[in-house]
Amino acid sequence: MKKYLLTIVAVFGIGAISLAASADKNLIELGKIYHTFKGDTTPSEEAYAKIKEIMSTELKPVASFVREVISPDNKLMSTEYLRLPDAEVLKQVFTIQQVNWNMMRAKPRANADVLVELSLKRIGHNDMVDAYYEMLFSSVITKYQSLDLSTANLVLNNYNLRTDIEKAVFYFKVMDHCGKRLLMEASKTDPTDQAMALGQFAKFPQFNGLPYYQYTDFGFEPFKLKISPDRAEENYTLFYLNRFYDMLLWHAECLNSKKKYKEQREHLIKNSLLYNEQYFRFSSNRNMVEALAQSVEE
Secondary structure, eight states: OHHHHHHHHHHHHHHHHHHHHHHHHHHHHHHHHHHHHSSSOOOOHHHHHHHHHHTTSTTHHHHHHHHHHHOSSOOTTSHHHHSOOOHHHHHHHHHHHHHHHHHHSSSOOOHHHHHHHHHTSOOOHHHHHHHHHHHHHHHHHHHOTTOOOTTOEEOGGGTTOOSHHHHHHHHHHHHHHHHHHHHHHHHHSOTTOHHHHHHHHTTOOEETTBOGGGOOOOOSOOOEEOOSTTSOSEEHHHHHHHHHHHHHHHHHHHHTTSGGGHHHHHHHHHTSGGGOGGGGGGOTTHHHHHHHHHHTTO
């Protein structure tokens, strides 16, 4: 009887190892597909076929996500994908991101070694949330050539975001990629073209029913993350708030171009981080921020 039980345990153990190895192989395959088609490249029939095959396994949720991320006509701005997934899917998405980062290196390691390394260390929750929304919003900005989010109202409580940090990561990722789109459009014409810039700012989404600049819930303790493969771990809050301040300064400067924008400019300054002294330390242009705040007090 004892020998029989040991045999049963051994069989189940081998089965579990086999399933884990298969899952790892499929995660690597999804990472390769994402790496190849994450930009504006149209996915191949073979890529879609492979994803469909993986969707028949326990990896269906993350495979469906990758399919949307690489597809030009995707549903990433639907609540289904904006909602933060469970911990297992988050870990799988993070793994796919790490495979992609590895393949971006001049001398990439074996992807299997990357997965072994990940299995031996604890992955921070914030790292996984960042990876998910980075993949999602980078695709939204890249895949849609003429993106207009002016009618979008992103109500953060609708997306399974339980903490101020999760909400901030979501917000930072939306705005960072909106900023990248703005810079992309500026590079096509004249970077000093304020009418063009104002046209792009008008395409930014609302958050919780308010203009993008009125979101100011950043009172959490600053934390560190590895933001990109070529950068060391750094202060995440400082990195993104500094970039956000630069965007606000640009917006305020554009509104300063004509008298008809005076009230709009004042509203922007008084209802954003440009008027919130507790965050001034996060801007590398603190003197300019302070001067703007003072200008609407006079």
